Amino acid sequence: MRLSDKIEWLLTKSGLRPYGIGKAIGLSTQSIDPYRKDLNKIKRMGLARAELLEDYMSKLTWEEVVEARGYKKTIQLIQIVDYNDDELVSLFENIRFVCSLKWMDENEERLEIGVETYSPGPFKNEPYNVEELAFLREFNQELKEDFVDYIQACGKMIVTESGEVLYRVREGRYRIVYAERDNQRNGAPKILDVESVLEEAMPNSLEKVLKRLGGKEEQEGV
Numbered sequence: 001m002r003l004s005d006k007i008e009w010l011l012t013k014s015g016l017r018p019y020g021i022g023k024a025i026g027l028s029t030q031s032i033d034p035y036r037k038d039l040n041k042i043k044r045m046g047l048a049r050a051e052l053l054e055d056y057m058s059k060l061t062w063e064e065v066v067e068a069r070g071y072k073k074t075i076q077l078i079q080i081v082d083y084n085d086d087e088l089v090s091l092f093e094n095i096r097f098v099c100s101l102k103w104m105d106e107n108e109e110r111l112e113i114g115v116e117t118y119s120p121g122p123f124k125n126e127p128y129n130v131e132e133l134a135f136l137r138e139f140n141q142e143l144k145e146d147f148v149d150y151i152q153a154c155g156k157m158i159v160t161e162s163g164e165v166l167y168r169v170r171e172g173r174y175r176i177v178y179a180e181r182d183n184q185r186n187g188a189p190k191i192l193d194v195e196s197v198l199e200e201a202m203p204n205s206l207e208k209v210l211k212r213l214g215g216k217e218e219q220e221g222v
Contacts, residue, residue, distance in 0.1 A: 001152050001153060001157075003050055003054060004042045004043050004045075004050075005153075006054065006057060006152075006153045006154070007035070007042050007045070007050065007053050007054075008039055008042055009149060009153040010053060010056075010057055010153065011032070011035055011036040011042075012036060012039070013149065014060075014065055014068065014150075014153075015065060015068035015069040015070075016060075016064070016065070016068045017068070018032045018033050018036060020068075021053075021056065024056055025052045025053065025055075025056050026052075027049070027052070031049075057153060057154040058154060058156075058170075059170075060150075060154050061170070062147060062150055062169075065146070065150050066118055066143070066146075069146075071118040071119075072118075073116060073117070073118055074116070074117060074119075074122075075102065075114060075115070075116055075117075076114070076115055076117055076119065076122065076123050077112060077113070077114055077115075077123065078112070078113045078114075078115060078123050078128065078133070079110050079111070079112055079113075079126065079127040079128065080110060080111045080112075080113065080127065080128055080129070080130065080133075081109070081110045081111075081127040081128070081129055082129045082130070083111065083129065083130050087130045088111070088130070091130055091133060091136075091137075094137045094140060095133075095136045095137060095139075095140045096140070097118075097140045097143040097144050097147060098117055098118055098119060098136050098139050098140045098143060099115040099116070099117045099118075099119070099136065100115060100116045100117070101113065101114075101115055102114040102115060102116055110127050118139075118143065119136070119139070144191060144193070144194060145191055147194055148176055148191055148194060150169070151167040151169045151174050151176075151194070152167060154169055155167035155168055155169035155174075156168045156169075158173070166197060172196060172197075173196070173197035174194050174195065174196055174197065175194070175195050175197060176191060176193075176194055177191070177192045177193040177194070177195060178190065178191060178192060179191075179192050
C-alpha cells in the first residue's frame with residue numbers, strides 16, 4: 001500500500017478524528033482537515049508531514065481504532081443452552097475478533113461464559129442457543145475486514161524467502177488468508193481469516209475453549 005493510500009485510510013476510514021490525530025503529532029486540526037476533505041491533496045502533501053502521519057500510524061493500536069468507531073471493550077456474561085461441543089467450538093472459532101474467552105462454568109441447565117468483547121451492545125440476561133448468536137459471526141466478519149485494513153495501513157509488508165507476504169504491526173506478524181478467486185466474479189477475493197505468525201500476538205478464544213472442553217472430558221473419563 002502506498003503511503004498516500006495509508007494516509008487516506010487514516011483520515012477517512014480509521015474512525016479517528018482529525019483533532020486527536022493532530023494533537024498526537026503536534027499539528028492543528030486546520031492543517032489536517034484540508035487533506036481529509038480533498039483527497040487529491042494527499043498526493044501533494046509535504047514529505048515531513050507525511051512522515052509524521054506514517055510514524056503515528058506505526059504506533060497506532062487496533063484497540064484505538066475499534067474504540068474510535070464506538071465499540072468499547074467490556075466484560076460480559078453469555079448464557080448458552082441447547083448446544084453441543086462441536087457447535088460451541090465452531091462458534092468461538094468464528095468470533096475471535098469479537099470475543100475473547102475469560103472463563104466458563106457449566107451446570108445442568110446452561111453454560112455460562114465470561115467474555116471480553118467488542119459486541120455492539122449488551123447481551124440479554126437470558127439464555128441463547130447457538131443459532132441466536134449468529135449475529136456475532138456477522139460482526140466478526142466486519143471487524144476482520146477492518147483489521148486487514150488496519151494491518152495494511154499501519155504495518156510494514158514483508159515478503160519472506162518463500163514468497164509469503166506478511167504484515168508486521170507493532171509486536172505482531174500476520175498473514176491474510178483469502179478465498180480462491182472466482183474467475184466468474186469481479187472484485188477483490190473474500191477474506192477468510194487473518195493468522196498470527198506470533199501466537200501470543202493475537203487472542204484465540206478457540207484454543208481456550210478446546211483446552212477447557214478437553215480438560216472436562218479427561219475428568220469425566222477418569
